[in-house]
Amino acid sequence: MSESTMKTMNVEYAIIGAGTAGLGAYSKISRKTDSLVMIQDGPYGTTCARVGCMPSKLMITAADYAHHLGSSEFFGVTASGRVDGRKVLERLRRERDNRFVANNIRYVNKIPAHYKLEGRARFIGPGRLRVGESVEVTAKKFILACGSRPAISEVFEPVMSRVLTSDTIFELEDLPRSIAVIGMGVIALELGQALHRLGVETTIYGRSGKINTLTHPDLQQQALDILSTDLNIYPSGQVVSTWEDAEGAWIEYEQSNGQRITKAFDRVLVATGRVSNVDRLGMEHTGVEVNEAGAVTFDPQTMRCSDLPIFIAGDVTDHLPLWHEAFDEGRIAADNALNYPNPVPAKRRPPLMVAFTDPQIATIGQSFRQLQDREIVIGDLPFTSPRHVVWNKVQGRIQVYLDARTGVILGAELLGYAAEHLAHLLALAITHDMTAEQVLLMPVYHPSAEELLRDVLLDAQKKRRSNEADEMTLSSSA
Ligand SMILES: Cc1cc2nc3c(=O)[nH]c(=O)nc-3n(C[C@H](O)[C@H](O)[C@H](O)COP(=O)(O)OP(=O)(O)OC[C@H]3O[C@@H](n4cnc5c(N)ncnc54)[C@H](O)[C@@H]3O)c2cc1C
Numbered sequence: 001m002s003e004s005t006m007k008t009m010n011v012e013y014a015i016i017g018a019g020t021a022g023l024g025a026y027s028k029i030s031r032k033t034d035s036l037v038m039i040q041d042g043p044y045g046t047t048c049a050r051v052g053c054m055p056s057k058l059m060i061t062a063a064d065y066a067h068h069l070g071s072s073e074f075f076g077v078t079a080s081g082r083v084d085g086r087k088v089l090e091r092l093r094r095e096r097d098n099r100f101v102a103n104n105i106r107y108v109n110k111i112p113a114h115y116k117l118e119g120r121a122r123f124i125g126p127g128r129l130r131v132g133e134s135v136e137v138t139a140k141k142f143i144l145a146c147g148s149r150p151a152i153s154e155v156f157e158p159v160m161s162r163v164l165t166s167d168t169i170f171e172l173e174d175l176p177r178s179i180a181v182i183g184m185g186v187i188a189l190e191l192g193q194a195l196h197r198l199g200v201e202t203t204i205y206g207r208s209g210k211i212n213t214l215t216h217p218d219l220q221q222q223a224l225d226i227l228s229t230d231l232n233i234y235p236s237g238q239v240v241s242t243w244e245d246a247e248g249a250w251i252e253y254e255q256s257n258g259q260r261i262t263k264a265f266d267r268v269l270v271a272t273g274r275v276s277n278v279d280r281l282g283m284e285h286t287g288v289e290v291n292e293a294g295a296v297t298f299d300p301q302t303m304r305c306s307d308l309p310i311f312i313a314g315d316v317t318d319h320l321p322l323w324h325e326a327f328d329e330g331r332i333a334a335d336n337a338l339n340y341p342n343p344v345p346a347k348r349r350p351p352l353m354v355a356f357t358d359p360q361i362a363t364i365g366q367s368f369r370q371l372q373d374r375e376i377v378i379g380d381l382p383f384t385s386p387r388h389v390v391w392n393k394v395q396g397r398i399q400v401y402l403d404a405r406t407g408v409i410l411g412a413e414l415l416g417y418a419a420e421h422l423a424h425l426l427a428l429a430i431t432h433d434m435t436a437e438q439v440l441l442m443p444v445y446h447p448s449a450e451e452l453l454r455d456v457l458l459d460a461q462k463k464r465r466s467n468e469a470d471e472m473t474l475s476s477s478a
């Protein structure tokens, strides 16, 4: 394209990406100025609604129904269920498209056309972007909100026609007969368990041997043991080769003990993490600092990159790739872009993560690993309350970490049925720097799952008092 046919735009603010973070930034900036553009490559609707949080939870819910039917005998209820894979996937797409994606598109459609530009943006110089092949945008401030994409390693190239990722699995017409799930992170565990419960012969191939979403070794092991009771999991090793023939996609996997396993599958779901789209942005033209791993360095309080008028938000950061964080970061980045060069540092919320497996995995505040150098007491109980017994859901554990001196709740790791709700109560307590004693002032209904939270805090308190008594005995005998 010649310079003369290149369309040019000159604005104050350019937002790259119209996902959760980009739209969060747009909503703030558009209230203050007309001089902005939001550039989107690919379909609108956001990763969360189209191929992330929402379709995965819709699939998990169908799988939960199938699982409950299969286990209802325990309650004296005989039920028979048959999974119709086509209907499961049709319903998933219907709900996703008519509700979650449609809501988002409705919002995007209300954005005036002159604020929106479609095409892939990349920097061609400081303050200058090329969008697609025919548009050049000059802006004073930039918000990088262009998300991430599934990582697929070269070893899967021979079976690419059978490879699925979270970007493609929800578009299947029918459920496959068998699937290899590569990875043991959140996507692999959520979707692997759901597919298994929907009747797909599923094998999960991990790498590290650990469920790293949790950090306490006992919880990691217990999570693996529980999930392995109904799921076929090889936790530790690596895929060494793949090939395809009439039987399907063959996976050759070497376990960490050196033993090799070879098996053919209809499909292969690669869930081995995500890569930030920052690598396609031409950052070398901007002067932004990039660390050894290729990630942009930024200040999490302002989302500012180096000292430049460039801000970053959402999964593109490689840091806390979760929906609520993307939304917060978009808004923090917008506030700081609007106020540039004066920083507006934001108080970040305590970390909160829930994996929607059964049992659920949740982490709140500081992890056990992060607290290793600090004096803490651990409230630690099996995930059992009268309510959990009634539900016949007594697997797992809850750990709450208190500062040994003050009793302030610092963090927690949970593995248990519907842990999401206790996780949110703990998140509230941590947000307000509450002590166990303060939380214990709350009324707790009987029989409720929240009794477990009360009991684990009482356990932690008891340990704290016993530590204090030991210290007093020591000092009086010294
Ligand atoms: C399967 C799955 C399940 C998940 N489940 C949950 C969950 O239960 N709870 C939770 O909190 N989080 C969940 N997440 C994470 C959550 O979806 C993300 O954290 C969130 O969607 C990130 O939003 P974002 O705005 O950073 O990115 P996105 O929504 O991906 O937006 C970025 C946009 O930028 C566009 N883009 C990329 N490059 C360019 C470019 N050069 N120029 C212009 N545009 C560009 C992309 O096409 C994309 O549309 C899940 C993710 C996945 C994949």
Ligand SMILES: NC(=O)c1ccc[n+]([C@@H]2O[C@H](COP(=O)([O-])OP(=O)(O)OC[C@H]3O[C@@H](n4cnc5c(N)ncnc54)[C@H](O)[C@@H]3O)[C@@H](O)[C@H]2O)c1
Binding pocket: 153, 182, 183, 184, 185, 186, 187, 188, 190, 205, 206, 207, 208, 212, 238, 239, 271, 272, 273, 274, 320, 321, 322, 353, 354, 355, 356
């Ligand atoms: N419920 C939720 O909030 C939810 C659900 C799904 C996804 N997400 C978000 O999406 C992000 C991406 O999820 P993800 O599961 O792709 O990433 P992840 O980082 O959680 O897990 C990737 C896993 O793949 C393993 N791995 C990497 N290379 C491998 C290889 N060659 N062979 C075998 N295993 C390999 C890693 O050890 C890791 O366990 C998550 O970090 C999470 O923030 C959140």
